[in-house]
Amino acid sequence: MVTLEQFIADRQQEFEGATGAFSKILRDLSLGAKLVSFYLRRASLAGFLGELGLTNIQGESVQKLDAMANRLLINLFSKNPHVAGLASEEEDEILPLNPDGKYVVLLDPLDGSSNIDVGVPVGTIFSVYRRLTPSGTPCTEADFLQGGRKQVAAGYILYGTSTLLFYTTGQGVHGFTLEPAAGEFLLTYPQVQMPPQLTYYSFNDNQLHEWAPGLQRYVADLHAHNRKAPQSPSLRYVGSLVADFHRNLLKGGLFMYPGTLKKPEGKLRLLYEGYPMAWLTEQAGGKATNGTCSLLDVTPTAIHQRTPLFLGPASEIDRVTAFLNEDVPVEAT
Numbered sequence: 001m002v003t004l005e006q007f008i009a010d011r012q013q014e015f016e017g018a019t020g021a022f023s024k025i026l027r028d029l030s031l032g033a034k035l036v037s038f039y040l041r042r043a044s045l046a047g048f049l050g051e052l053g054l055t056n057i058q059g060e061s062v063q064k065l066d067a068m069a070n071r072l073l074i075n076l077f078s079k080n081p082h083v084a085g086l087a088s089e090e091e092d093e094i095l096p097l098n099p100d101g102k103y104v105v106l107l108d109p110l111d112g113s114s115n116i117d118v119g120v121p122v123g124t125i126f127s128v129y130r131r132l133t134p135s136g137t138p139c140t141e142a143d144f145l146q147g148g149r150k151q152v153a154a155g156y157i158l159y160g161t162s163t164l165l166f167y168t169t170g171q172g173v174h175g176f177t178l179e180p181a182a183g184e185f186l187l188t189y190p191q192v193q194m195p196p197q198l199t200y201y202s203f204n205d206n207q208l209h210e211w212a213p214g215l216q217r218y219v220a221d222l223h224a225h226n227r228k229a230p231q232s233p234s235l236r237y238v239g240s241l242v243a244d245f246h247r248n249l250l251k252g253g254l255f256m257y258p259g260t261l262k263k264p265e266g267k268l269r270l271l272y273e274g275y276p277m278a279w280l281t282e283q284a285g286g287k288a289t290n291g292t293c294s295l296l297d298v299t300p301t302a303i304h305q306r307t308p309l310f311l312g313p314a315s316e317i318d319r320v321t322a323f324l325n326e327d328v329p330v331e332a333t
């Protein structure tokens with residue numbers, strides 16, 4: 001079995017400069033994953049569940065475990081000489097860290113945390129960029145607003161039936177499973193490819209009436225069961241992006257969180273949810289859009305900006321796009 005550390009060491013040349021910086025950044029993410037996993041699995045025993053009594057910049061109630069994961073990861077990266085700064089879903093502003101660091105990290109420290117109290121898997125999402133501003137100076141927002149195609153690493157940790165770490169540096173998607181007995185992440189999913197067929201679809205239809213007419217027609221077509229596939233796709237939606245995405249990545253599925261008339265930008269965050277998941281999707285052979293263009297080509301303007309999100313097999317994303325553009329409905333497949 002290959003450990004995460006060995007896997008990265010063997011591929012140093014894939015990551016810019018091969019200075020070992022990426023190894024140290026991923027090592028911190030790996031340690032953070034082990035520690036967050038440890039606390040999550042004891043939360044109900046240690047009184048760690050429930051709300052902290054604060055509201056974050058998203059206007060969402062902060063769960064105790066959100067704060068734990070956020071603080072733990074900030075502490076880890078603040079000691080990493082390669083990390084010039086952090087942006088986090090739980091932090092209003094960017095956090096300048098080590099002025100000599102050459103990379104910046106964006107985090108959704110604990111995505112889907114409202115599911116923790118009911119035992120549904122949650123995740124950490126990360127995205128890494130090489131800084132633009134000169135080394136030796138504090139990082140600025142410009143370092144974080146480079147656009148999805150400038151990411152040098154992205155991935156997620158899924159705290160599910162096991163603790164999984166999936167990432168890409170642009171050379172495919174690779175997945176690792178935590179072996180608690182050894183305290184190591186072991187390579188279990190090399191070179192992941194998203195199956196091209198639509199096995200699952202994942203969306204919350206409680207705002208369906210507010211979606212674009214073309215998208216409502218796509219959903220109606222989906223429910224008409226007129227596909228020629230051996231089996232019609234099934235709904236799977238747990239309301240936890242990392243869990244829903246991971247299942248669809250391995251089995252072939254569409255995830256979408258569109259905008260509505262009232263909230264055209266939708267709910268999910270571009271920089272630390274959309275971009276990393278979009279890059280993983282493309283690296284695994286799928287497609288990722290905001291409904292009109294590749295998500296990775298969307299120009300960022302603000303750290304916490306939202307985006308509509310469509311992730312899935314290329315042919316299915318093309319089908320959704322055709323309906324959204326009110327083109328003649330594509331031939332039933």
Ligand code: P6P
Nearest residue numbers: 111112113114204239240241242
């Ligand atoms: P809704 C969790 O709160 C989250 O940010 C994502 O993990 C998830 O995909 C989405 O929101 C679920 O949103 O509106 O369906 O509850």
